[in-house]
Amino acid sequence: MSIAFWAGLLLALVFVLVLVIWSIRRHRDPSLKIECDFPVDELMPSLAGLTLGTVVGGNSVEVHENGAFYDVLLARIAAARRSVHFETYLWKDGVLGRRVAEALIERARAGVQVRVLLDAQGSRKAGDAVVARMRAAGCRVCFFHKTKLHNLGVMNDRDHRKIVILDGSEAFAGGHCIVDDWLGDAEDKQHFADVSVQLHGPIVHSLQSVFSENWAGETGELFLGDDVFPPLGPAGDVRIHAVFAKPENSAPTVKILHHTVICLARKRIWIQNPYFIPEPAAIDALGAAVERGVDVRVLMPSTSGSDNPMVQHAGHRNFEKLLRCGVRLFEYPHTLLHQKIMTVDGVWSAVGSSNFDDRSFETNDEISLSIADVALAARLDGIFEKYVQRADEIELERWMRRGWGHKLKDNVSYLINEVL
Structure with missing residues (x-):
């Protein structure tokens, strides 16, 4: 048999091996649905149960x-x-x-x-x-x-x-x-x-x-x-519960936690995160929250403030959709804001290691602490307010006029967002 045949066979075997490894390692990514009308701080036992934990007082x-x-x-x-x-x-x-x-x-x-x-x-x-x-x-x-x-x-x-x-x-x-x-x-x-x-x-x-x-x-x-x-x-x-498990046959619990509280919010969702690349389901959930009258704001570093500008460019790819949904976006140009925080309705907070992107929600081993405490939420919202005063709010009309070079970087970076 020819060298070309053996080379083709080897290439096919490598492809099959990569496919098998990907199939084994991938986490299931179901479309999460929630129907509930109770305040988030009253649902701590449910949040803990869904994320394979127990509320500890x-x-x-x-x-x-x-x-x-x-x-x-x-x-x-x-x-x-x-x-x-x-x-x-x-x-x-x-x-x-x-x-x-x-x-x-x-x-x-x-x-x-x-x-x-x-x-x-x-x-x-x-x-x-x-x-x-x-x-x-x-x-x-x-x-x-x-x-x-x-x-x-x-x-x-x-x-x-x-x-x-x-x-x-x-x-x-x-x-x-x-x-x-x-x-x-x-x-x-x-x-x-x-x-x-x-x-x-x-x-x-x-x-x-x-x-x-x-x-x-x-x-x-x-x-x-x-x-x-x-x-x-x-x-x-x-009251707190720790969220960290990655079950084989479901979405990782850190992802379940963040998606659930977004769907439960009634008044306010304030997010501080250095690497904000929400997937389509999260964008839809944030948009649905705005439609319910929720004040949704995201504070993140700009490309000039980030330690990894490519990540921020990948996030830019979906800014237009987020802005059209009514989500308010703020970029901080002065240094890297590395805190990973989300507060909901002034009564609940998440603090931990998880970025708001596919790598953290699907792949990495992370930890988020789900905390029901008004005083802590106020403290963390105060940190948001301190930095947002020197941040630049992204306006839809101005954003749509950004140059083609910027748009190209955004779309190319987004192609590899799951491994950034």
Whole structure:
């Protein structure tokens, strides 16, 4: 047989292999439908049930912004006495990375159990020397989905979570990464804005479970006992449930949560997100909310403020449809706004690691905290209002007049939006 025949056969086999891998790894993407007329904060048990969780009461939540977050985090790590569990997507060697590493090293040398889970892609620049020093001090450092042949089918699945659990009784979650750009107070393009929350109360067990999921998957270790799951009494009156599961035969729970609350909103949906690329069903849901009289606003960085302008261009592709639906869009040009926040009706909030795009909703391992608390919603809306004052609102007529070069970038970028 000819070389052309064998080359064609090999190409066909490669195509079939890629198709099989895609078929195995893809998540089902049903068209979600909701019919309900109850306030969102009264439906917390339903939201938790739909997202495979349980509402936990008796919690406290404290908001930390920008670089000041790390002062609190490092002080609390230094106070840990039994265990430190640290999971993040993005860690780059630098001033901040070395500060965090030193804090973890000091605790490990003091006899504290220190487990560090880093995404192999996002943290590939953490620095071999830094990782080696942590391991030599007794920290257990593990990388999620390393580039190995046996990981071929999951290489596109990344651990995008940012969580820390201390002594099993205190937790942090949000968008902060371990990169020097997150230091400072969002004062310029070299200093990003972000939001994370500090948690006390029974919800900390849920965060510990989230960490355990990928830790056990990568290392096989199951940790038990009061050092990691101590008895936890009430620490406040806030109701929360953690959303993170990706069931094989349904939409990922983070996607279900966001779609459901959009459909339940009665007064207001305010979204702060750095990578806003809603799929058609989400655009329709936001448009339907506007038709119900809901004030829908989205605050995001502009291409000049974003750390990945291609993502923002991909989002631009659907701006016209969103604007025609009545959604108000604001772009912040001064620096990257990295907070991942949504508030609904001034009574409910989502805070976590999830971007508003297909990669976060369909592929990445993420965490969103669903929180019913008026005071927290007001605090997060205040952050929206602070940044929106210096943002540019996108007007439909002006947007339609943007140049052909801009439109070309938008449409080309959107072609690969699921992998951005």
